[in-house]
Amino acid sequence: MRELQEFVRFPSVSAQPAHARDVAACAAWLADHLRQAGLPTVQIVRTAGHPIVYAAWGSEPERPTMLIYGHYDVQPPDPLREWRAPPFDARIEGGYLHGRGACDDKGQMFAHVKAIESYLHAARRLPVNVRCLFEGEEEIGSASLSAFVERSHDALTADAAVVSDTRMLGRGRPAITYALRGVLGLEIDVQGPQSDLHSGNFGGAVHNPLEALSSLVSSLHDASGRIAVRGFYDRVRACSRREREEMARVAPSDAELLGEAKAPRGWGEPGYTAYERTTIRPCLVVNGIVGGYQGPGAKAVLPARATAKINVRLVPDQHPKEIAALIREHVDRATPATVRTTVRETMAAKPVVIPREHPIMRVAALGYRRGFGAEPAWIRSGGTIPIVNTLQEALGLPTALMGFALPDDRIHAPNERFLLSNFHQGIATSIWTLAGFASLRRAAPRS
C-alpha cells in the first residue's frame, strides 16, 4: 500500500511539458520496483516522448505468454481548486486511496505488478511467460508506444494481452469490456486581428474570434444532439437488434448512468439509450475553450485568437483520418470571411471490438470469479485505450480488459480515488488469471 502511495505521488502528467521530468522519474521508480519484484529483464525504453517501461519473465516455448499493459501517466489535475486534498498527496481515507491517477491507471496496473511479485515470492516462478508493457503517453494518444510495438514484434510475442484500465459495473460487480471507442483529438484555432484589442475601442467593428469559435462549436451539433458534420455517421456500423437487446439487459439504465454522472438530464442523439450513446454511437465533446481573459474579474479585451479542444469518440468502422477530414471540411465551410481557421490533429486511435469467444476471455472470467467471487458482465466502454487496437492489428493479440475501477472513482475529474478492497481483489484476480492462463494453447511460433 505504501508502495502504491509512492507511485501515485509522482505528478506524471504526460500532457504538460512542465511535468516531463516527473514522468521520467515515475518511469525510473516503476522500473526499480519491477526489478525488486523479481523480474529478471527490466528496461526503460527512451522514445521521442515519454519512456516506456518494459519487463519480461521467462521464454519457455512450451508455455503461453501473457502481455500485461498499463500506463503510469495521468491526466492533468485541473481544476485544482476543486480537489478536497492536493491531487498528489495519495491520502488514504474511508477505504479509498485518493489522488490523480490512483485509479486511472496506477492502482489498476499496480495490482498486476503486485500479483507477479506475490507469485514469484511464493512459487519462485511464474506459471506462464510474462511481458509487461507500461507506457507514459496513454492520456495523450500513445504515439511512442505504437511506434515501439511496430518495431518490437519479437519482444512482444504473446498469446493474449491483459489490461486493467476499465470499469466494473459497481462494487462486487466485475465486468469484462469487449469494445472500446476510438479517439480523435483536434484543436480548432480561430485567428482574428493580429493582436488583442480594447473591446471598447474596437467592439462592434471587428469580428471576435471567440464569438466566431462559439458559432463554429455550436454548428457541430444539431438541436437534437446529433453531430451535424456532413458524412460523420456514414461508416458507423449498426448494432444488431440481438446485441442491443442483450445490452439492454446488462447495461446500466439511463437513470443509473445519469445518476453516476450526477447530470440533471440526459442529452444526445435520439433513438438510443444513454449507454448506447456512450458505446455503440460516436460522440464529439469540446474538452476546453481557450480564448480571451480567464482570470478573476474582468478584462475589456477582444482577443486575437481562440481555440477549442475537441475530442471525438469513434466506433467501428469510422476511421480517425476520414473523420478528421470531414470535420476540417465542415470548419472550412462554416468559417466566415472575417476570421481564419485552422484544424490541428492532436491524437488518433481506432475503435476496437475484441472477440468474446477467444479463450483469454474465459481465463479472465475465471480470474474474476476467484478474485471477486462474482461472474463478470460483458460490457462496452465509451473510453479509448489506443494500444488495444494496435495490439490487435499489429500483433494479432486479443486483449482481456479486466477493470478494477468503480463508476464513481472520478477518473479524469477532481478527487479521483481507488477502492482499496478492489486493489486487493484485483491482485487476487491477477494471480488467478496468471494461473488460468497456463491452460491456454501456447503461441504458434512466428517466422
Added chain:
Amino acid sequence: MRELQEFVRFPSVSAQPAHARDVAACAAWLADHLRQAGLPTVQIVRTAGHPIVYAAWGSEPERPTMLIYGHYDVQPPDPLREWRAPPFDARIEGGYLHGRGACDDKGQMFAHVKAIESYLHAARRLPVNVRCLFEGEEEIGSASLSAFVERSHDALTADAAVVSDTRMLGRGRPAITYALRGVLGLEIDVQGPQSDLHSGNFGGAVHNPLEALSSLVSSLHDASGRIAVRGFYDRVRACSRREREEMARVAPSDAELLGEAKAPRGWGEPGYTAYERTTIRPCLVVNGIVGGYQGPGAKAVLPARATAKINVRLVPDQHPKEIAALIREHVDRATPATVRTTVRETMAAKPVVIPREHPIMRVAALGYRRGFGAEPAWIRSGGTIPIVNTLQEALGLPTALMGFALPDDRIHAPNERFLLSNFHQGIATSIWTLAGFASLRRAAPRS
C-alpha cells in the same frame, strides 16, 4: 521620467485579488509623490475596494476649481507569453515607455501631476483651485469611486473636470472626446453535471456546458453582426444626419480603423461605418470563455460548468439595468432543459455625451493648441470611463476628455506603450489648460 517608470512598475492590477497589495502600494507611492509635488492636502481614502488618492490645492472662492481625474489601476497583463519584455519592466526604447498601464492611464494622468509640480515650482502657486481624484478601480467599474463622489460633494465642488484617458487621432493630431459609451459587464454561467466527467465514458449522453454556452454566445448576434437580444436597440438614440456627416469628415475611415486593429476584414451591424459601430452604436463582446481544460495538450474531460465574460458597450439612452434584464431574459429563453444558467452583473456605467459648447472645451482646445501646436478634432470614443457620467449626473460637472494616447499604443493588449514626446507635450498641454482655466467663470456657490 524615472518617476513615471517607478509608477508603471507597480503591478496595480485591480481585477486580480492577488495584486491587491500592489494596488495599495501604488496608491501610497502616488500619494507621496503628490506631497512632494507640493500639494498641501493629500489623502488616501480607504474604500470597500481599492483606495482613492485625493489631493487638493487652494480654496479661493474667486477662482474657478478644476477637478483632475485619472486612474492608477491597470488591466491584467495576460496573455503574458505575448509580451516582448516583462509587462512591469517599464523599459524605455524607441522613444516609448513600454509596460502595462504606461498609457492607460498612468502615463496620461502623470502628465497632469508633473504639470502641477512644474507650475508650483515655477510660480509657487497654481492659477486655479485644483482637486485631484485618482482611483484604483477604473478597470473594474469604479464602484467605490461612485460611492465616494456621492458622499463627498463638498470636497469635489468644481467648475469642470479634466481627464486624460482617451486617444488622439495620431501623432501630432490631438482630439477632444465628447462622448463615451457606457458599459455593462456580465458573466453567464452554465452548469451541467455536478462535477467534471470523463468525456469518453459520458460523451454523447450528457450535455456539455461548454457546448451549451457556445450556442448561447452564438445566439447573441445574428448572422449580420446585429445583436439578437430582443429589445436591445429599442432605446438607442438615432444620430442626426448632420452629426453623421460631420463624423464622416473627422473620423477615421473603415480602412484606417481596421488598419489600426490589424484586422483582416470589418464586421458588425449593417448600415454603419466602423467608426459609427464603435461609437454611436452599442456592441456586445465576449472578453473570455472559461471552461474545461485550458492547459497544453489534451485532457479528456466533459466539464461541469462553463462561463462567458461578456462586455456590453451602451449608447444613449440605453440603461445598464434595462439591458442586463433583456440579456437575462434572452439567456433564460435560450437555456435548454439539460443545463442551468445564471447571469451575474460585474460592472455597469451609463454612457455620456458632454456638451461641446461648454467653456471648458474652449480651454481644452487652447491647451492642445499650445501644447501640441495643433487644433484638436472632436471625436467620440467607444470606450468607457465610468466616473465621467457620475461627475455629470451627481455633481453637474462637464468633463474635457483630453487624451494623450495614440491609436497604436496597444492599451488592454500585450506590449502596451506610451510615446514619451506625448508625455512631454501632455505636460505642456496641462500647464496651458491650468492657465486657461483661470478665465472660466468661478462656480456658483452651492447651498
